[in-house]
Amino acid sequence: MSRWANFSDNELRCKCGCNQSNPNIEFVQLMDKVQLIRQIIGVPLPVSSAYRCVNHPEERKKAKAGWHNKAAIDLAVSRDVAYKVLELAFIFGIKGIGINQKGNGRFIHLDMRPELAIWSY
Numbered sequence: 001m002s003r004w005a006n007f008s009d010n011e012l013r014c015k016c017g018c019n020q021s022n023p024n025i026e027f028v029q030l031m032d033k034v035q036l037i038r039q040i041i042g043v044p045l046p047v048s049s050a051y052r053c054v055n056h057p058e059e060r061k062k063a064k065a066g067w068h069n070k071a072a073i074d075l076a077v078s079r080d081v082a083y084k085v086l087e088l089a090f091i092f093g094i095k096g097i098g099i100n101q102k103g104n105g106r107f108i109h110l111d112m113r114p115e116l117a118i119w120s121y
Helices: 025-041 077-092
Strands: 047-048 072-075 094-100 106-110 117-120
Touching: 025 072, 025 077, 025 106, 077 094, 077 106
Parallel strands: 094 117
Antiparallel strands: 047 072, 072 106, 094 106
16 A cells, blocks of 8 residues: 555556665655645646666666656646646745656656756756
8 A cells, every 4th residue: 555645656666677666765755745736736646757776777877876766756747737736846845846848748857856956858
């Protein structure tokens, strides 16, 4: 059973085939905030990517594992829902925010980095 009412353990696990869950406390803190965002918005927030182990193909491309290896999630949201996610992410103090709202595969990336960083893809 998942700790979070609207997110299954399966959708938060690494998808490289290892099926590992994220062991980091920062991920729990992030997901507690994402669950609050979900409750306030009142619509599903589909997960396109969450935990990635060091052997995940996307992490292996990097010299050092990225935030998905520690505490990050990509939510497949667009338009009004994306704006609401962004607004609440700022309110809840989430400092790592990536925005992809062009074409297909739109998403919002959220992570628990300590310094403010906002970017677009």
